[in-house]
Amino acid sequence: MVRTALALTLAVATPALATQEYSLPTLFDVSGVAADDVLNIRADPDAQAPIIGTLAPDAQAIEVIDERGGWARVNAGEGTGWVSMRYLAYRTDVWQEGELPDAFRCLGTEPFWDAKVEGGDLVLRRPDDQAGDRRAVQAVLDTGIFRDPARVVVARDMTLFAQPRICSDGMSDRLFGLSATLVLHGEQPAMLSGCCTIGR
Structure with missing residues (x-):
């Protein structure tokens, strides 16, 4: 029994x-x-x-x-x-707590933009600013759920949200596994949308 x-x-x-x-x-x-x-x-x-x-x-x-x-x-x-x-x-080394994969970057169209973390900064580049707008990263947040890809990158006056969702860049037939929302704070707040990739 x-x-x-x-x-x-x-x-x-x-x-x-x-x-x-x-x-x-x-x-x-x-x-x-x-x-x-x-x-x-x-x-x-x-x-x-x-x-x-x-x-x-x-x-x-x-x-x-x-x-x-x-x-x-x-x-x-x-x-x-x-x-x-x-x-x-x-690969078991991709989504680590409080971290981003090495090749993580986000991009969008209308307007064109590209963002990734470089040397402790979240760097936003646009066609008219290839040097980039650099903001110090304060935290990389995750949900606490094991290997959940969702991430939030909190930087000074800039916050990047990445959520698992099939996403199109609107310019090619490629698809991405993360949708992106980039919020710019400060005197002229703005919101940019796009997709993120972790591939090389």
Whole structure:
């Protein structure tokens, strides 16, 4: 009777204790592809779909923004395509508490802008200001949920919000896994919208 009760307790508790391995977007490395071969990027999540690009057998830090039936959506040139998850190895070092991935950057159109953290500053660049508007980063906030990609970058007079959501840059056929909102404070407050990427 005790053994049965314990088994029931474990069976009920296990799902609640289970931790999701990863949340998208995140990074993967190509794995299990022969050195003289490539990993095909296909137009649709189907082994018979047209090939629109390839990944090298040793490619690393591939940003996956969506997953469907064993296929991963990745960006390929100015478009997006699908690769088999069988040949991707998940990286556990991407979303660390209170930090941003190394290649994290956000961009938007209408108006054009680009923002990323450089040397402790959140740097906003626009076509007429390539030197950039630099603001000291005060904090990088996360939700506290294990490997949740949502981030808020708090800088002096500037706050960047990044939320997991499929996002288009409006200029290409690429898709991104994070939407961005950049709020400028100060004498002339403004809000810019766009997308963020963690891929190289």
